[in-house]
Amino acid sequence: MSADPFSEIIRLTKAQTVVSAVFSMGGPWSVRFPAFDYIKFFAVVKGVCWFTAEGEQEPLRVEAGDVVLFSQCRPFVVASDPALPPVEAASLLTGGFSGIARFGEGEDHVQIGGKIRLDPHAGALLADMLPPWIHARASSPQAPVLQWLLDQIVREREGELPGAGVASAQLAQLMFVQLLRAHMAQSQPDALPAGWLRALGDPRIAPALRLMHGDPARAWQLEELAHAVAMSRTTFATRFKAAAGVPPLTYLHNWRMRLAEQGLREGTTSLLALGLSLGYTSESAFSNAFKRSVGVSPKRYRDAAKAEAKSLPEASLSPA
Incomplete structure (x- = not known):
């Protein structure tokens, strides 16, 4: 997908x-x-x-x-x-x-x-x-x-x-x-900072980005992503890192973490269900990955987000 x-x-x-x-x-x-x-x-x-x-x-x-x-x-x-x-x-x-x-x-x-x-x-x-x-x-x-x-x-x-x-x-x-x-x-491709925007502007790399975003829970392998864009494993890995700033599977991990943060801030889904939706096989696997990446456990992150939401008024969009 x-x-x-x-x-x-x-x-x-x-x-x-x-x-x-x-x-x-x-x-x-x-x-x-x-x-x-x-x-x-x-x-x-x-x-x-x-x-x-x-x-x-x-x-x-x-x-x-x-x-x-x-x-x-x-x-x-x-x-x-x-x-x-x-x-x-x-x-x-x-x-x-x-x-x-x-x-x-x-x-x-x-x-x-x-x-x-x-x-x-x-x-x-x-x-x-x-x-x-x-x-x-x-x-x-x-x-x-x-x-x-x-x-x-x-x-x-x-x-x-x-x-x-x-x-x-x-x-x-x-x-x-x-x-x-x-x-x-x-913009010339090399003039854009390394990141998702530059990667999307690269017609050889963008299809792999779309695949990972389309199914972030899938255990994507470097070989199948390279095959999907008709490139060798080494060439794909090198070109992807140059465009996105990180290796392909690191990008996938980072995107999962952004989705996890959003789910924890805005949703009520259990940690197990959220982790499974992002490709982790257990709640502990998800919690360990999240804590390594974000610095706090998913539960603590969700509790802090709820406390912040109660203490801050909705952002104003008044003209300025």
């Missing part, structure tokens, strides 16, 4: 994309955004602007149809002219609004701002694969899909239609997926 590792990891990390605002600017303008503990993105619907991240000397020109995803927790400035002194974004959003926020005279520039929150426990699985920023240009092969999504988000927000918040969030989630696809398509 084959699977879609990309979708599984997006679900496991609970990536939630939210449109914070649609901005319409006129005349000269410059806005400074503070560092956030989540991933930010902005998309230019109309006009041209400059993106400058703190610590970077050269500003990035962003044109209509471009989308920029910024994954680092650093302040950044978006401006019509990078030489202009910026105003703080918080001062522009005082009082709240719906639909489109308008600043200045005219409508020279329209952009969508948003954020992607990841699960605090599993989010690193995705966040660690991202570069400081992704710039999907309007000239890229993925541009028509991104442009359609942008247009739909603006229509939802501008029309203040029933369910606009839900609809724009779903559209933004699709845009995030498309941005990751664009990043994979535009």
Whole structure:
């Protein structure tokens, strides 16, 4: 059985994309955004602007149809002219609004701002694969899909239609997926950090990844995975480690542990049943493997997760 590792990891990390605002600017303008503990993105619907991240000397020109995803927790400035002194974004959003926020005279520039929150426990699985920023240009092969999504988000927000918040969030989630696809398509394989994203971008390795994700409980052998992708055992092992950063069976073990963590945090399945579902023959075998990997027993991990869930309020997705 084959699977879609990309979708599984997006679900496991609970990536939630939210449109914070649609901005319409006129005349000269410059806005400074503070560092956030989540991933930010902005998309230019109309006009041209400059993106400058703190610590970077050269500003990035962003044109209509471009989308920029910024994954680092650093302040950044978006401006019509990078030489202009910026105003703080918080001062522009005082009082709240719906639909489109308008600043200045005219409508020279329209952009969508948003954020992607990841699960605090599993989010690193995705966040660690991202570069400081992704710039999907309007000239890229993925541009028509991104442009359609942008247009739909603006229509939802501008029309203040029933369910606009839900609809724009779903559209933004699709845009995030498309941005990751664009990043994979535009990057040279060796330029991506070793990990699952790079492995999925390797057409010779990706089928083996899909097999392991499709049946993580199976006692996969290196020989059968190599045979499935028509490679020798040695060549497959070398190429897989270069792409994924770890040997194939280590990757399988690590993925089982991520699934185990999710099951312990969110489910009520017994330790025996959870272990069996992940390919372990007994509760003790599962517990020993989990403790070696995570550092605590499954029972202690589950108890800690329950205590944390009771003490922390649900993460806010309010605009910012």
